[in-house]
Amino acid sequence: MTSSEFDFDTRQIHAGTRPDAEFGARLPPVYQTAGFVFDSFDDGEGRFNGTVAGPAYSRTDNPTNAAVARRLADLEGGAGGLLTSSGTAAIAATLNSLAVAGDHVLATDSLYEGTRTLFSNSFGRQGVEIELLPADAPLEVWQRAIRPTTKALFTETIPNPKNDVVDLERLAGIARAGGFPLIVDNTVATPYLNRPIEHGADLVIHSTSKWLSGHGAVIGGVVIDAGTFDWDSQASRFPNIASPSTRGVASFTERFGRLAFLTYLRSVTALDYGPTLPATSAFMLLQGIETLSLRMDRHVSNSLALAQWLEHRDEVTSVSYPGLVTDPSYARAQKYLPQGSGAVVTFELAGGREASRAFIDSLQLISKMTHLGDVRTLAIHTGSTIHGHLTEAERLERGITQGTIRLSIGLESVRDLRADLERALGAAAAVAGSGSGALAGAGSAAGSGAPSDAASTDAASLDAASTETDDAEAA
Template sequence: MTQGFDTTAIHAGSDADPATGARQVPIYQTTAYAFRDADHAAKLFNLQEVGYIYSRLTNPTVAALQTKVAALEGGAGAVCCSSGHAAQIMALFPLMGPGKNIVASTRLYGGTVTQFGQTIKRFGWSAKFVDLDDPEAVKAAIDDDTRAIFAESISNPGGYVTDIPAIAAIADAAGIPLIIDNTLATPYLCRPIEQGATLVVHSLTKYMTGNGTVTGGVVVDSGKFDWSANDKFPSLSQPEPAYHGLTFHETFGPAAFTFHSIAVGLRDLGMTMNPQGAHYTLMGIETLGLRMPRHVENAQKVAEWLENDPRVTSVTYAGLASSPWNATAKRLYPKGAGALFTFSVKGGYEAAVKLVDALDLFSHVANLGDARSLVIHSASTTHRQLTEEQQRAAGAAPEVVRLSIGIEDVGDLIADLDQALAKATA
């Protein structure tokens, strides 16, 4: 039976505990799990039976969260890990090898630009950064060694929206997966798999948990990609020596990527989510469908107010009629364009910094997606490691301030911005 979003958010993966009847998913704070006998243990280690071995790999609390997020995204399976950054590496790990590359959007979170532009080089991987609003440039960037396209559904920090179906068509024609970071949209505003994405990643730290208490990440697999269509993905289509020649795609079908990410990715990379963090996220997701409409409603009102203020030179919110991405947002993100965007302050870098320091209600933190409204000056913090050219390409120019709009009374948020702008531009 097809269920509504809120019903799924509350019930998927969250059955009563069979051992105790506990209605909320318990925190299974355990390292290991007792085997029934030696044969049971051998079958688990040979991937002949599904169960719990060791909490680096699998844990019942984390498993409940994986089931819930996969259901919300319409995926075949999901793997949780320690952070959103960990989820990005987990997504790439089964796909990549030395000398292989990805095509990535220029409009990505600054830490992701650094991870893809610098850190993954240590694995022998590389990234080509392309403006995904230019389909011909995307096609031209793909070569025989390209193994994925990576983009954010709604970009951080600018709040630009991605035309996922258009990029998915390019990925399909090239025979490679499209990976979409859906952190800012959440499955409430966008379900990338329905628009053609192969894999979806989240920083669960943000809106999915919604209260700024934990870090976590997840990779959701659509289950729709044919990993054996060519020889580009040997980790999934060829025999795995560590499991006596087992072939993941042949053995597990639509669940191949998920099983590989647990049996090899978590086993060897160890980027495990802790059960208490999973518990907080499970509780946060229960109210996701209530929180996101308020986030979006407040963001729309704040963005409109800022756009009409003479002390502001520009606002990037895709929900504004003036935005170049407004038509795409209305077509693909009909419930709203999220609650993160930037605006440029008259007076440049100095005025932007003064504004941040003058705000009272907005918390100055390196986070987003909290119930509280948050602010940061990206050029001096999250995007500090980038060149000014890269900062501008990512929507984090020196005069730009990023806002993550919370669920407070919107009039109070506007009043706080008003007084801060007065001090910053005096």
């Protein structure tokens, strides 16, 4: 089965796997084993040097993991993939395969804070400089930043938490002209909403813990190789991939062709560092992938309805969601995310830190936790948690204030989610000392359970759409 034969909905169920050859099990078996018995001396040697098919050791070659990686690569339109123990491990392994001490990597400056911390702390200690630039900086700014030691350009499809969608094709052109790969973290979009390889990306990364699994039960990551980057044309920049080894072994490009980078990632970086995903976690991830499109449709519709509703709340000063017509990224989202703008809604709450405290503490249905992509709706005050280690000036530079709240919208009834948010917004308004005027009106609307007039049409339509599933989805 290939991408050209079947639709996405079919491939998310079937791609990359087949019934077990020994017993005919329809689902891939869980190979819960550290190693595999070799048939002979020659078989063992061949498995280790790649001339004989078959797993050598579960650190990199577990068949359960390989089956899941094949499915994800198919859904992204890539040549192959490798599962890792987390999304952060996927990023670290990828950049460690490309850059060494003294090298330089470019990245867009709107990124998940954990990734920025990885870049500044661990890679900084290793002597790899990762330079952050605004994604929409003038072309000459990007061109001036490119050096002979620049090894990659890194970005996110939908940066978390500000949702400022990037122009992937523009960044792909910059990377291609500079002679290095474009790496895209596609976690928030998922391959259902966007496939970066179709827009020029060379490597795609996911935290599979999020929407790909959907259930919030396992941690994991994946690196997907498009198989399109011309490593041989950049042999001096990437000698570890495109040049023979010091022992005279042929280059990875000569031996493995379009899978040269992926093979290096698996057989060198992953083997050395061991960021292995347990086979049981891979199996659980697979169960989530099979319903990805169904879940994402509901995630997106819930997110749009709540974002539209929040836009009209007096307690909220701004909402960041690319699906909103008023959002700065709306036009770009129509190009890159025509099926929906993801499920992260970030908003600014009037009243600052204490109002945010009251809001978070008043939530009852919505889970107060750090994570994304769960079937459950999650809320977090980023300034005191994810961005808590930064100075106030650094937070403001990233667009994070004491009133920033991030929501990962789940699959519950919109009506129930709105009621929980209304209760929390009322508590925030009370703490902010806004018990009269416009905010008092918002509070009375919350008490009656009635949405504002401006949002009532959108909310009512979503209520009707969600009626069929309310009984199954309500907490």
